[in-house]
Amino acid sequence: MKKFSIVLSVGLLILAAAGAQGPAESATAREVTGMLRQFLIDAARNDRAGFEKFFADDVIYTRAVGVVISKADILKSLDTDKPPADSKTTYSAEDVTVHEYGDTAVVAFRLLAVTAQNESKVGMANTESESYRNTGTFLRRNGKWQVVAWQATKITESGATE
DSSP: OHHHHHHHHHHHHHHHHHHHTOOOOOHHHHHHHHHHHHHHHHHHTTOHHHHHHHEEEEEEEEOTTSOEEOHHHHHHHHHHSOOOTTEEEEEEEEEEEEEEETTEEEEEEEEEEEEEEOHHHHSSOEEEEEEEEEEEEEEEETTEEEEEEEEEEEEOTGGGOO
16 A cells, blocks of 8 residues: 555646646647747838738738728738838737637737837837737638738737736
8 A cells, every 4th residue: 555655646746747848839839839939020120021921811800909901902002101210110919829720829918119220210119018918810821821800909108018
């Protein structure tokens, strides 16, 4: 009986240690998170091919200001909403959560956008940052993941602590 108790205790310790590490990230979670991180690099470069690959043709995108746009609208904005040449914006995803449902994956994360202006325009380096909560729905069609729905919500200072 004593031997059984020792084996049981060791087994419980191993299970507790495994649980403390958290669940292993699935292949789907790794893939869509990798796609998200690559897209943020592409977005900082205004890379049209990155947008084409990331968003499905039938995507429904709700911008932070509440306007719903299509993929055609997104691609058109790449031509009309070019960032100033003297500034550079980088994007990062934090607190990424992925929920899988077969050929569908829902991703939620906090987006941090940091824009740095060149010293020549303002006489000194100027950096601004904005945060957004984003939720995206990825669908796997013909073995390829793409975003079919996206929602962005700007985090205001008062909302950052709530």
